[in-house]
Amino acid sequence: MAAKEELKLLGVDVSPFAIRAHMAVVIKGVSCEYVVEDLSNKSELLLSSNPVYKKVPVLIHNGKPICESLVIVQYVDEIFSGDGVPSILPTDPYERAIARFWAAYVDDKFFPVLRGIVLALTEQERVEKATETLAAIEPLEEAFAMCSKGKAFFSGDSIGYVDLALGSLLVWIEAIRRMYNIEIISASKTPRLSAWAERFGESAAAKEVLPEVDKAVQFGKMLEAAASAAAASK
Amino acid sequence: MAAKEELKLLGVDVSPFAIRAHMAVVIKGVSCEYVVEDLSNKSELLLSSNPVYKKVPVLIHNGKPICESLVIVQYVDEIFSGDGVPSILPTDPYERAIARFWAAYVDDKFFPVLRGIVLALTEQERVEKATETLAAIEPLEEAFAMCSKGKAFFSGDSIGYVDLALGSLLVWIEAIRRMYNIEIISASKTPRLSAWAERFGESAAAKEVLPEVDKAVQFGKMLEAAASAAAASK
Known part of the structure; x- marks a missing residue:
C-alpha cells in the first residue's frame, strides 16, 4: 500500500454495480471520494476511464482506472489487506x-x-x-x-x-x-x-x-x- | 498443497471453456486425469458435480468440484503455485x-x-x-x-x-x-x-x-x- 492513497469511485446511487464497489471500499475502511455520475451527461473522466463500456462503477486508484464491479471488489480486497482489515473473499x-x-x-x-x-x-x-x-x-x-x-x-x-x-x-x-x-x-x-x-x-x-x-x-x-x-x- | 493430489477434469475436446481449464492444468505441470464427456449422454459425475449448469468443464480436486472455466483457471493458479511453477494471473x-x-x-x-x-x-x-x-x-x-x-x-x-x-x-x-x-x-x-x-x-x-x-x-x-x-x- 502506498503511503498516500488517492481513491475515487465514480458511481450512481441506485446502480447495484456501484453499490458493490462502494460497499467494498467502506468495508475496508479506506477513505474514498465518491463521485455521483449524471448518466445523461457522463463526465469526461468516466468516458476516458472506461472507454470500452462507458459505465459506472469505475474505481480510480492513484490515477489508474479499474472497471467492472466484481473486478473492483477483488482489487480492493487484494490491495487493502492486512491485520484488522476485513477480508471480502474467503482466504481458502x-x-x-x-x-x-x-x-x-x-x-x-x-x-x-x-x-x-x-x-x-x-x-x-x-x-x-x-x-x-x-x-x-x-x-x-x-x-x-x-x-x-x-x-x-x-x-x-x-x-x-x-x-x-x-x-x-x-x-x-x-x-x-x-x-x-x-x-x-x-x-x-x-x-x-x-x-x-x-x-x-x-x-x-x-x-x-x-x-x-x-x-x-x-x-x-x-x-x-x-x-x-x-x-x-x- | 496436499501430498497426494487427485485431479480430474471433465471436458469436451472442442469446448473453448474446457480448453482453458485443461491448458491451465498443463501449464502448471500437474498430473490430471482428463475425462471426455459425451454431451448427448452426460455422466452422473458431471451432473452431480455441476448441478446448476450441467456443463463442462468441471475440475474435481480431491473429490471437490469446481465449475466455470475462469473460476477453474484462477483456482488452479492459486493452488499450484510456488518456485518454478508458472503464474497464470499477473502478480501485481x-x-x-x-x-x-x-x-x-x-x-x-x-x-x-x-x-x-x-x-x-x-x-x-x-x-x-x-x-x-x-x-x-x-x-x-x-x-x-x-x-x-x-x-x-x-x-x-x-x-x-x-x-x-x-x-x-x-x-x-x-x-x-x-x-x-x-x-x-x-x-x-x-x-x-x-x-x-x-x-x-x-x-x-x-x-x-x-x-x-x-x-x-x-x-x-x-x-x-x-x-x-x-x-x-x-
Whole structure:
C-alpha cells in the first residue's frame, strides 16, 4: 500500500454495480471520494476511464482506472489487506472458487431475469420474467446454506463477496416488490435469504451506502418508460 | 498443497471453456486425469458435480468440484503455485484487475457474437454477427498492445489469464474462417493478435491440448443444424 492513497469511485446511487464497489471500499475502511455520475451527461473522466463500456462503477486508484464491479471488489480486497482489515473473499482457495462461482451466477443468471421484470413490454412478459427470477433465486437459497455453514453471511460472520454480489440487488428486489407486487425473496419461500437480507440491510456498510428504495422505484419507472418508448419507435 | 493430489477434469475436446481449464492444468505441470464427456449422454459425475449448469468443464480436486472455466483457471493458479511453477494471473494486483477485465470482456462481449456466427439462421444474421464480432475484436487488439508491453503474450513472456481466455477461442476462430470465409483475426486488420495467435498455437500447452480444427468444423456444422432444426420446430 502506498503511503498516500488517492481513491475515487465514480458511481450512481441506485446502480447495484456501484453499490458493490462502494460497499467494498467502506468495508475496508479506506477513505474514498465518491463521485455521483449524471448518466445523461457522463463526465469526461468516466468516458476516458472506461472507454470500452462507458459505465459506472469505475474505481480510480492513484490515477489508474479499474472497471467492472466484481473486478473492483477483488482489487480492493487484494490491495487493502492486512491485520484488522476485513477480508471480502474467503482466504481458502476452494471457498474462494465457490464464492466466485456464485457471484458470477448472480450476474450471469439472476440479474438478467430480474432486470427483465422492469424492462418487460407486456404483462405476459413480466409474468414470464418473474417466474424465471423466482426459479433463479432458488439455487441461491441453497448456496446460502452451503456457504454460510450456519453463520450470518455467505462468507461467514461478516459481509463477503457473494453477499456483496447479491446484496447490492436487494434495493431492486424491494423496488420490484413495491412496483409490481412480485416477491422474490420471502420468509415463506426463501427463509434463509429473507433473514440474510435483513442482516445485510442492518450492516454498517449497507446503511452507509444503500439508497432509499424510493429512488430505485423512481429510476425503475424511468427505465420502464424508456424501454416502452424504444420499442414503440422501432 | 496436499501430498497426494487427485485431479480430474471433465471436458469436451472442442469446448473453448474446457480448453482453458485443461491448458491451465498443463501449464502448471500437474498430473490430471482428463475425462471426455459425451454431451448427448452426460455422466452422473458431471451432473452431480455441476448441478446448476450441467456443463463442462468441471475440475474435481480431491473429490471437490469446481465449475466455470475462469473460476477453474484462477483456482488452479492459486493452488499450484510456488518456485518454478508458472503464474497464470499477473502478480501485481492492478495488472491482475486488468487481466480479469479483459478475460470477462472475452466471455461477455466477444464470445456471444462469435458463437452467433455459427448459430445464425439466415445469411443476413450471419453477416450481422460477423460485423459485430469484427467490432468486438478491435478492443482486444488494443488491449494486447497495452497488456503485453511488447512481449509475446498478454501476460508477458508466457501464457497467462487473458491468453487462455482468448486463445481457447482460436480453434473456433479458425473453424469459422474455414466454414464461412470470415476472417476475425488477420495480419492486415489485427496484426498484433495475428502474430500472438501464431505464438499461442506453437506453445507446448496449446500443442498438447488444442483439438484439430476439423473437429471444431464438424461440431460447428452440428450446432448450425441443431439451431436450424430448433427454429423450424417453433
